[in-house]
Amino acid sequence: MSDEQWRGGFGPPPEPFEPQSGPQPQPPAEAGPPAPSQPQPVPAPGFGPTRGGPAGGGRFKGRPAVLTALAVAVLLTVGGGVYLAVGGDRGEPSEARPSASPSIDKGDGKGPGVGPDTYDPNAGIRPGEARVWLRDNQTELPGSGTSQYGPWRVGDVVVKAIATEFTGYGATDGQDKWQLPLQTRLCAVPPAPTADGKLVVGLKESASETSHCTHLQLIDLATGKAGWKVPVPAENAYDSSMEFEIAISGDTVALARSAVMSGFSVTDGRKLFGTSKTDGCTPSGFAGGSRLIGLRNCFDPSDPTARGQSMVEELDPATGTSKWSYKYEKGWTLGRVLSVDPLVVAAHHQDRKTWNITAFAADGKVRSQGASAFGVSGRCNGFGNAGGFQECYAAVADADTLYIGAGKPAATLDTEDTNQVVAVDLNTGKERWRTAEQPKGRTVWPLAIEEGRVLVYVSPGSGAAGSVVSLAPADGASQPVLQSPAVSAGAASVFYSHGVRTTWAGGRLFLLNGRVYGPEPKKKSRAILSFGK
Numbered sequence: 001m002s003d004e005q006w007r008g009g010f011g012p013p014p015e016p017f018e019p020q021s022g023p024q025p026q027p028p029a030e031a032g033p034p035a036p037s038q039p040q041p042v043p044a045p046g047f048g049p050t051r052g053g054p055a056g057g058g059r060f061k062g063r064p065a066v067l068t069a070l071a072v073a074v075l076l077t078v079g080g081g082v083y084l085a086v087g088g089d090r091g092e093p094s095e096a097r098p099s100a101s102p103s104i105d106k107g108d109g110k111g112p113g114v115g116p117d118t119y120d121p122n123a124g125i126r127p128g129e130a131r132v133w134l135r136d137n138q139t140e141l142p143g144s145g146t147s148q149y150g151p152w153r154v155g156d157v158v159v160k161a162i163a164t165e166f167t168g169y170g171a172t173d174g175q176d177k178w179q180l181p182l183q184t185r186l187c188a189v190p191p192a193p194t195a196d197g198k199l200v201v202g203l204k205e206s207a208s209e210t211s212h213c214t215h216l217q218l219i220d221l222a223t224g225k226a227g228w229k230v231p232v233p234a235e236n237a238y239d240s241s242m243e244f245e246i247a248i249s250g251d252t253v254a255l256a257r258s259a260v261m262s263g264f265s266v267t268d269g270r271k272l273f274g275t276s277k278t279d280g281c282t283p284s285g286f287a288g289g290s291r292l293i294g295l296r297n298c299f300d301p302s303d304p305t306a307r308g309q310s311m312v313e314e315l316d317p318a319t320g321t322s323k324w325s326y327k328y329e330k331g332w333t334l335g336r337v338l339s340v341d342p343l344v345v346a347a348h349h350q351d352r353k354t355w356n357i358t359a360f361a362a363d364g365k366v367r368s369q370g371a372s373a374f375g376v377s378g379r380c381n382g383f384g385n386a387g388g389f390q391e392c393y394a395a396v397a398d399a400d401t402l403y404i405g406a407g408k409p410a411a412t413l414d415t416e417d418t419n420q421v422v423a424v425d426l427n428t429g430k431e432r433w434r435t436a437e438q439p440k441g442r443t444v445w446p447l448a449i450e451e452g453r454v455l456v457y458v459s460p461g462s463g464a465a466g467s468v469v470s471l472a473p474a475d476g477a478s479q480p481v482l483q484s485p486a487v488s489a490g491a492a493s494v495f496y497s498h499g500v501r502t503t504w505a506g507g508r509l510f511l512l513n514g515r516v517y518g519p520e521p522k523k524k525s526r527a528i529l530s531f532g533k
Contacts, residue, residue, distance in 0.1 A: 130532055344397055
């Protein structure tokens with residue numbers, strides 16, 4: 001392999017090494033697992049820092065340890081290079097793996113997909129590659145389909161939801177665990193459950209899509225059992241809504257709707273606080289987790305035509321009392337909460353056609369704030385705020401740094417081509433480093449921070465299947481973590497095209513399509529895919 005072939009936007013080639021003694025892996029003669037072989041750990045493809053920022057790596061408190069147990073079993077080394085599961089883009093077969101019969105489903109959503117034997121996402125799997133499981137939607141749905149929520153991992157179960165049901169699968173094998181039909185339709189789902197897997201959701205009054213959101217119900221994601229169900233009392237005469245903005249923090253589930261808010265106990269459903277007074281600042285949503293963050297729109301009652309101001313505040317989860325608040329200058333609209341602890345918020349300015357990142361200290365004072373010099377997907381920058389305020393699947397933060405999927409900015413600094421990871425110093429707002437650009441068609445999404453390293457999903461494309469790598473927080477240097485089999489690229493690419501939701505938990509990556517459609521005789525609607533240990 002030449003240097004140019006290796007680079008392709010991935011950075012420099014690996015240093016040559018002496019292969020271990022003993023039998024070396026050979027390409028399999030037919031689909032199916034080959035004989036076991038010992039993979040070699042090597043530098044991960046796909047990344048390499050291209051620009052260093054100011055010194056600051058020393059401030060990072062995490063332990064930059066190599067994810068040894070994972071990295072050893074990632075990529076098969078061949079002849080001093082790296083074997084990447086190579087196939088045509090969108091999962092087309094190539095000479096690097098067994099050719100598929102024209103009658104076999106390739107996993108891209110276009111094949112027959114009529115049974116478990118028609119598509120094997122692990123066909124031709126090689127030593128060091130992580131096994132994949134894939135499930136399709138089996139619920140009859142209207143032609144327009146429906147949104148999916150999740151995925152949430154609780155112990156050995158991973159859970160997803162649609163408007164009419166929750167479904168639990170075995171986290172490591174995708175086998176059915178349980179299914180919970182709902183009496184009425186979902187109208188609100190928080191981004192994350194409690195630490196012990198309890199989720200409180202909003203339900204409509206009836207099965208009709210046009211009915212109002214009137215109740216809360218507890219769902220135990222570990223068991224698939226429904227718990228308490230309570231009505232949401234009206235806060236004022238105008239309190240009526242077809243959906244809630246909802247988040248969980250500690251034992252509190254908070255919901256905003258129709259310019260009012262309420263808080264309820266996750267344990268028993270009793271009401272903790274509510275509000276009918278707006279004081280000119282109406283609740284618009286929440287972000288939950290280790291803290292409860294409120295988001296408001298503020299208006300001048302004496303001048304209803306004047307442009308409002310966006311406000312961020314931290315609330316006491318038990319009482320709803322504001323601990324501190326911060327108002328943006330007029331013209332800025334809140335987008336996404338990129339991190340709750342530390343608190344990092346994206347906002348955009350409709351006149352300036354730009355967006356910024358604001359980092360807050362624990363007491364609400366601004367640590368840093370500035371317009372971004374890179375483009376970020378609308379799922380994270382908040383243009384139009386499609387989805388909830390925590391609907392960002394491409395940003396994670398530690399105490400001092402935000403790591404976010406980014407790309408070349410368009411005129412509005414909005415882009416779908418998030419082919420780099422950018423590290424932003426939260427104390428200065430300055431860019432510290434960014435990785436090399438991925439080849440065309442590949443996207444990167446930071447997933448989590450574990451053992452002092454940043455875990456990143458690299459979507460399939462440019463003839464390669466999806467993978468997970470880890471980045472050093474000081475400079476973005478990468479190491480491999482997981483590599484999926486070549487034949488799984490087709491299925492994974494379908495997830496990206498449908499607006500994917502991601503979760504990293506217990507050494508596994510879970511991809512969930514944001515929308516699914518009813519099953520058809522000759523076409524499957526891919527619902528959830530996972531690979532890992």
